[in-house]
Amino acid sequence: MTSSQVPGSSDGRRPLGNSIPGVYARLGVRPIINAGSWLTALGGSLMAPEVLRAMEEASTAFIDLRALQTAAGEVLARACGAEAGFVTGGAAASNVLMVAACMTGDNPSKIDQLPDSSGMKNEVVLFNGHENHYDSNYEVPGATIVRWGSSRPEHSGDFATDNIQAQLKQAFSDQTCAMAWVSAPFMRDPMPFKEAAAIARERAIPVIVDAAAEVPPAENLTRFINDGADMVGYSGGKGIGGPQGSGILVGREDLVLAAYENHLNSRGTRAGIGRSSKASKEDIVGLVTAIQIFTDADHEAVWAGWRAGAEHIVERLKGIDGLRIALEDGDPNRQGPQPVIYFESDWDGPNPGEVRAALLAGDPAIHVGEGGYGDEINIVMVNVQSGEERIIADRLEEILVKEN
Ligand SMILES: *Cc1c(COP(=O)(O)O)cnc(C)c1O
Numbered sequence: 001m002t003s004s005q006v007p008g009s010s011d012g013r014r015p016l017g018n019s020i021p022g023v024y025a026r027l028g029v030r031p032i033i034n035a036g037s038w039l040t041a042l043g044g045s046l047m048a049p050e051v052l053r054a055m056e057e058a059s060t061a062f063i064d065l066r067a068l069q070t071a072a073g074e075v076l077a078r079a080c081g082a083e084a085g086f087v088t089g090g091a092a093a094s095n096v097l098m099v100a101a102c103m104t105g106d107n108p109s110k111i112d113q114l115p116d117s118s119g120m121k122n123e124v125v126l127f128n129g130h131e132n133h134y135d136s137n138y139e140v141p142g143a144t145i146v147r148w149g150s151s152r153p154e155h156s157g158d159f160a161t162d163n164i165q166a167q168l169k170q171a172f173s174d175q176t177c178a179m180a181w182v183s184a185p186f187m188r189d190p191m192p193f194k195e196a197a198a199i200a201r202e203r204a205i206p207v208i209v210d211a212a213a214e215v216p217p218a219e220n221l222t223r224f225i226n227d228g229a230d231m232v233g234y235s236g237g238k239g240i241g242g243p244q245g246s247g248i249l250v251g252r253e254d255l256v257l258a259a260y261e262n263h264l265n266s267r268g269t270r271a272g273i274g275r276s277s278k279a280s281k282e283d284i285v286g287l288v289t290a291i292q293i294f295t296d297a298d299h300e301a302v303w304a305g306w307r308a309g310a311e312h313i314v315e316r317l318k319g320i321d322g323l324r325i326a327l328e329d330g331d332p333n334r335q336g337p338q339p340v341i342y343f344e345s346d347w348d349g350p351n352p353g354e355v356r357a358a359l360l361a362g363d364p365a366i367h368v369g370e371g372g373y374g375d376e377i378n379i380v381m382v383n384v385q386s387g388e389e390r391i392i393a394d395r396l397e398e399i400l401v402k403e404n
Contacts, residue, residue, distance in 0.1 A: 032360075034383040035392055036367040037335055038213060038238035045241050045383060051289045055243070058285035068281055069260065072288045076248050079291050080232065081222040085250035086260050087236065087284040089277030091212035093263075094233025094249040095137035095180075097274050098208040099124055101231070101258035102178040103143060111261050112268040117142035121177040125168075125205075127190050129159050130182035134210060138180060141262070141273045145180075146171050149190055164190050168199055176203075182210045183224070185333040186372050197228030206230040206255060212247075213335075215239045218299055231255050236283070239335075239382065242290035246283040306381035307337040309389035313379060314339045316393035320400055322347030333372055334380075341377040341396075349404040352377050358399045366392055 020031055034042045047055075069086045076085035088094045103120045104110035110120060124138045128149035138145055148171035150160040168190070172179075179200040181193055190196070197207045209232040214220040216239050224232045229251065236246030249259055263279075265272030279287075307329060314327045322344050329337035343352060350358065352375045359366040369378035379392060 030363075030365060033364055033366040033385075033388050033391060035379045035381070035388075036369050037380040037382060038235070039367070040237075040244070042367055042383075044235075044237035044244035045239070046385075047241055047243065047286065047290065048293055050293060051242065051286050054289040055282040055286040058282045063281060065264075065281060065284075066266070068284055069279075072284045073250075073256070075288050076250050076291065079221055079295055080225055080248070080250040082225045082232070082250035082256075083253040084256040085248060086256065086263070087279040087287050088233070088247040088249050088263065088274070089245055089279050089283070090237070090247040091210060091233045091235040092134055092137050092247070093274060093277035094247045094259075095134060095208075095210055096140045096277070097249055097259040097262050098231045098233060098251075098255075099138050099143050099178060099180075100141035100262035100273050101255045102206045102208065103141065104258060104262060106254070106258045106261055108261070108265075108267040111265050111272060112270050114262070114273045115140065115142035121175050123173060123175045123177060125171045125176055125179045125200075127159075127168075127181070127196075129188045129190060130180070132182060132184065132187070134182075134212070137210075143177060146173070146176070159188060159190055161190065165195075165199060168196060172200075172203055172205060176205050178206045178208050180208050180210065181224075181229070183214050183220075184210075184212070185335065193224065193229075194227040201228060206252075208251075209233070213238050215294075216299060216302075216336075218295060218297075221295075225251065231259065236287040236290065240287070240290050240294050242287035243283045246279060246287040248287070248291075303336065305386075306384075309381045309384055309386075310337045310339050310379070312389045313393045313396070317341070317396055317400065322349065323400065328378075334378065336380065336382045338369070338381060339379045340371075341379075343375065349400060351375075355396075355399055358403075359395060362395055364391065366395055368392075 024031055032042055038045050072087050073085040100114055103117055103122055122143045123146045124143045125146050128147050135145060148167050200207045207228060207230045209224045209229045211224055211232055212235040215234055231251030234248040236242035236248060237244035262272045263274035310327050314325055317325045324342040324344060326340050328334055328340050359368055369380050371378055
């Protein structure tokens with residue numbers, strides 16, 4: 001990464017701004033220090049100045065949107081090792097469009113007919129352990145979800161893995177339009193993705209993957225296509241650093257074209273099912289610019305920047321009786337290196353929920369992670385801007401030591 005790509009620091013973190021951006025001040029909305037990951041509710045991610053400049057430039061001319069999507073799709077497809085792609089209105093929109101494409105193909109009257117999916121294959125097969133609140137995306141175009149896996153899901157819970165392949169095969173029927181797979185932190189896979197994809201492909205069932213927040217690491221851009229996915233969706237506005245309202249859909253050319261028709265429905269008589277989450281020319285150009293910066297980045301330097309911030313916080317907070325603070329680095333469930341605060345049985349201070357509330361109530365407000373393995377507090381560094389690690393450490397010290 002060159003210094004021009006992420007001005008102000010070589011490690012990918014921006015210097016701390018010391019004033020409230022005017023646009024938020026005028027609206028009376030206060031900024032929040034984001035130590036909780038790429039959270040949509042906090043604004044996703046921050047775009048590099050190059051991305052913003054590209055979007056501004058894009059806004060100065062009219063273009064043929066389809067031609068722009070085709071050109072952008074080539075960039076995305078190359079980055080993901082796929083045949084084709086285009087920019088959607090977010091990974092949730094990619095989920096909707098992937099299912100729609102599997103139901104309609106490129107048949108204009110079927111595309112017109114959605115969300116009424118009668119007469120089409122309309123069952124999406126989904127592992128119970130992959131249940132999450134984006135499942136509803138699959139139902140938006142009119143599909144129903146057929147769940148499989150022999151225990152109710154808890155993100156950290158176990159599933160019976162005996163006869164796991166038979167369990168999957170039983171979920172398939174002549175109405176199956178797709179096998180959905182969700183890849184996300186704290187989700188248990190029933191078997192390696194590659195194995196599940198192979199079982200679906202034996203029956204010519206398309207495999208669709210929700211990998212919204214799985215990038216970085218950059219390898220995950222190509223991993224699912226390489227391992228047998230027919231289509232994959234990613235968020236543009238999480239780790240890739242594109243516009244918050246953008247997403248990627250890549251995969252097999254015929255299915256991607258079918259998804260695009262469901263996005264805008266150029267040949268039908270009605271707006272496509274995806275029309276409510278269209279991608280603008282600015283989003284398209286912004287995401288293409290962001291993914292180019294992302295794939296060229298020195299990911300080790302970025303990681304080292306996150307780690308340095310994490311080390312600062314761990315150093316400042318270690319040695320408090322009743323708390324164990326660890327620097328966890330390399331846990332695939334945790335995004336980047338993270339200071340994690342574990343509350344031991346002899347801790348007599350505020351409980352994790354009270355600490356989180358105090359952090360949010362402070363000035364500046366700080367939003368931290370909610371653990372994942374239990375009731376620990378984890379501090380996600382990926383959106384912590386340079387210098388903010390000191391504010392986080394100061395405030396935690398006040399809450400855990402001085403005010404306690
Ligand atoms: C964030 C997320 C989404 C939604 O992504 P958007 O880009 O915000 O639409 C979908 N699925 C999973 C697993 C996610 O983490």
